[in-house]
Amino acid sequence: MDFCLSDTQQMYVDTVQRFVKTDILPQIMDLERKHTFPGTLIHKAWEMGILNLCIPESIKGYGIDVTSSALIIKELSYGDSGIATSAMCNDLANAVIAMHGTGRQQTLFLKPFVDAPKMASFCLTEPGAGSDNSAMTTFIKKSDDGTYLLNGAKCFITNATFASQFTVLCKVGKPSGNFMACVIVPVDGPLPADVTSAQHEGREISLPGGGRISIGKPEDKLGQRLSNTASVTFEDVVIQPEQIIGDRRLGFKYIVDVLDYARPMVAAIGVGLARRALDVTLAYTKQRKQFGQRICDLPVARETLVQMWKKVELADLALMKSALKVQEQAPDRGIYASLAKNTAAEAAIFCANEGLHLHGGYGFMAEYEISKLARDAHIIDIYEGVREVQNMIIGRELV
Numbered sequence: 484m485d486f487c488l489s490d491t492q493q494m495y496v497d498t499v500q501r502f503v504k505t506d507i508l509p510q511i512m513d514l515e516r517k518h519t520f521p522g523t524l525i526h527k528a529w530e531m532g533i534l535n536l537c538i539p540e541s542i543k544g545y546g547i548d549v550t551s552s553a554l555i556i557k558e559l560s561y562g563d564s565g566i567a568t569s570a571m572c573n574d575l576a577n578a579v580i581a582m583h584g585t586g587r588q589q590t591l592f593l594k595p596f597v598d599a600p601k602m603a604s605f606c607l608t609e610p611g612a613g614s615d616n617s618a619m620t621t622f623i624k625k626s627d628d629g630t631y632l633l634n635g636a637k638c639f640i641t642n643a644t645f646a647s648q649f650t651v652l653c654k655v656g657k658p659s660g661n662f663m664a665c666v667i668v669p670v671d672g673p674l675p676a677d678v679t680s681a682q683h684e685g686r687e688i689s690l691p692g693g694g695r696i697s698i699g700k701p702e703d704k705l706g707q708r709l710s711n712t713a714s715v716t717f718e719d720v721v722i723q724p725e726q727i728i729g730d731r732r733l734g735f736k737y738i739v740d741v742l743d744y745a746r747p748m749v750a751a752i753g754v755g756l757a758r759r760a761l762d763v764t765l766a767y768t769k770q771r772k773q774f775g776q777r778i779c780d781l782p783v784a785r786e787t788l789v790q791m792w793k794k795v796e797l798a799d800l801a802l803m804k805s806a807l808k809v810q811e812q813a814p815d816r817g818i819y820a821s822l823a824k825n826t827a828a829e830a831a832i833f834c835a836n837e838g839l840h841l842h843g844g845y846g847f848m849a850e851y852e853i854s855k856l857a858r859d860a861h862i863i864d865i866y867e868g869v870r871e872v873q874n875m876i877i878g879r880e881l882v
């Protein structure tokens with residue numbers, strides 16, 4: 484095992500760090516205050532090649548390996564975990580096409596992301612089916628002409644307002660069906676420039692092939708306010724057989740494959756955020772004096788900084804191990820993906836909360852970045868499977 488980055492990986496890290504330093508951090512607090520969807524930054528990320536990491540080289544994508552992808556997402560999240568979430572969601576939605584789609588499906592559904600900056604959404608969660616996604620009721624039903632009709636409602640869908648493609652997990656035949664399918668629904672959806680909350684609206688899409696998609700008004704969230712989240716309702720959307728990925732009864736297996744890949748990416752978001760919280764807090768406590776000393780020199784405060792650093796480093800180790808396991812398709816990759824996700828979420832929440840505390844009253848003020856980081860951190864423990872679900876997976880594997 485080698486802890487050194489390859490030259491290519493170092494180049495990715497340096498490139499994203501530069502982007503974060505020059506383009507993201509100087510304006511992040513302003514964008515966040517206005518609750519902006521940062522279309523301009525996403526566009527630039529696409530131009531730089533740090534969006535759509537999983538698209539295979541066979542259709543002119545970057546085909547970036549899992550470990551390198553984790554490094555890129557981690558550095559992006561150091562700038563803003565909401566932007567990293569939006570970027571990562573393109574891969575969350577598209578990984579199943581890269582893993583299980585035919586050559587023609589990859590050209591149809593992945594090539595547009597190579598050709599232009601576009602957003603994709605992964606539609607799994609429903610109002611009545613969160614942690615227990617087998618309770619979903621969205622379904623496809625076969626019509627006499629061989630096509631299918633898709634009906635159902637999804638919620639909390641990242642990128643939905645601006646998405647040009649939806650990857651939808653649904654039941655087959657009826658809402659209570661035993662099998663799950665994975666269908667791809669492309670729509671018109673150019674990436675907008677920056678859109679502030681005052682301009683945020685719902686979206687109605689009439690599909691030329693038949694049916695409608697209604698996107699709810701974007702959610703007003705506690706944190707990660709630069710990522711877009713909205714509900715998505717499918718009404719009699721006509722699905723051609725070639726829009727179904729792989730075997731239409733194996734959707735659940737495909738979700739597991741996607742989540743094994745994506746959980747290290749969420750861990751990367753957590754580690755990036757945790758490291759930012761540590762750095763912001765170090766900078767503040769080195770400059771602020773109380774009792775005639777810098778706060779970082781007060782023994783109890785120093786101990787908190789040490790605890791923060793340890794959490795970041797351990798979460799980073801768990802992240803890198805899980806990324807390697809997933810990259811090598813190791814049989815035990817699932818348990819490490821869950822470990823990394825939980826460890827990173829814990830590090831992010833700990834560092835953001837303790838960092839805020841070490842800022843004293845200033846940490847409670849909206850103008851201090853640590854207050855934003857503390858709001859952003861909580862979702863890492865929730866999306867892509869809450870902490871308890873990760874522990875369920877770990878427990879199941881252990882025994």
Ligand SMILES: Cc1cc2nc3c(=O)[nH]c(=O)nc-3n(C[C@H](O)[C@H](O)[C@H](O)COP(=O)(O)OP(=O)(O)OC[C@H]3O[C@@H](n4cnc5c(N)ncnc54)[C@H](O)[C@@H]3O)c2cc1C
Binds near residue numbers: 572865871
């Ligand atoms: C900002 C944001 C972005 C999101 N993006 C997406 C997306 O792009 N696509 C998508 O499909 N979904 C997305 N989600 C949904 C997210 O994955 C779900 O919110 C998450 O899986 C939890 O489901 P739930 O909210 O229904 O909580 P519930 O399942 O109702 O769980 C609530 C709580 O119950 C407890 N609990 C649940 N299950 C167990 C258990 N087995 N054992 C013990 N305790 C348990 C936990 O404490 C949990 O926090 C997003 C959510 C948010 C908030």
